[in-house]
Amino acid sequence: MPIFYECDRCTACCRWPGQVKVTDPEITAISAELKLSEFDFIQSYTRIHSSKTSLALKDKGSGECVFLEDGNCVIQKVKPQQCRDFPNLWNFPGFEKVCRAKPVLLNNPEYRTKVHAATGRLLEPGRNNFEP
Numbered sequence: 001m002p003i004f005y006e007c008d009r010c011t012a013c014c015r016w017p018g019q020v021k022v023t024d025p026e027i028t029a030i031s032a033e034l035k036l037s038e039f040d041f042i043q044s045y046t047r048i049h050s051s052k053t054s055l056a057l058k059d060k061g062s063g064e065c066v067f068l069e070d071g072n073c074v075i076q077k078v079k080p081q082q083c084r085d086f087p088n089l090w091n092f093p094g095f096e097k098v099c100r101a102k103p104v105l106l107n108n109p110e111y112r113t114k115v116h117a118a119t120g121r122l123l124e125p126g127r128n129n130f131e132p
């Protein structure tokens, strides 16, 4: 039975240092949400990802994401897939120590439904993880 992690919206994952990758379709969606041209959005809110193959969101210097304001994500509706996928479809050893998501044991169909609601991704029946 798979474990689904229910996000507590503690925003810790928006505050620790790291890189949030943004894809071309995400740049289009976020720019539209912010009513900015894609050029202006890229210039103001992105930096080169360390892989040098994509862009990532800027941070505030402290490591906190540039889009975290007053404990909320200002681009919640169009936040990048990387944000949606954590911690169910990617995480790291020991993430439970810094993420307050509540682990819930589910059967496979329930798990797929929850993952779809949280991430927008449709997992194939019989698979409990997403591989691009």
Ligand code: SF4
Pocket: 013, 014, 020, 057, 065, 066, 067, 068, 072, 073, 074, 075, 076, 079, 080, 083
């Ligand atoms: S885009 Fe939103 S959800 Fe993603 S790290 Fe930034 S504030 Fe958090």
Ligand code: SF4
Pocket: 006, 007, 008, 009, 010, 011, 012, 013, 014, 086, 087, 098, 099, 100, 101
């Ligand atoms: S995924 Fe975890 S760290 Fe991020 S907001 Fe939800 S509970 Fe907090």
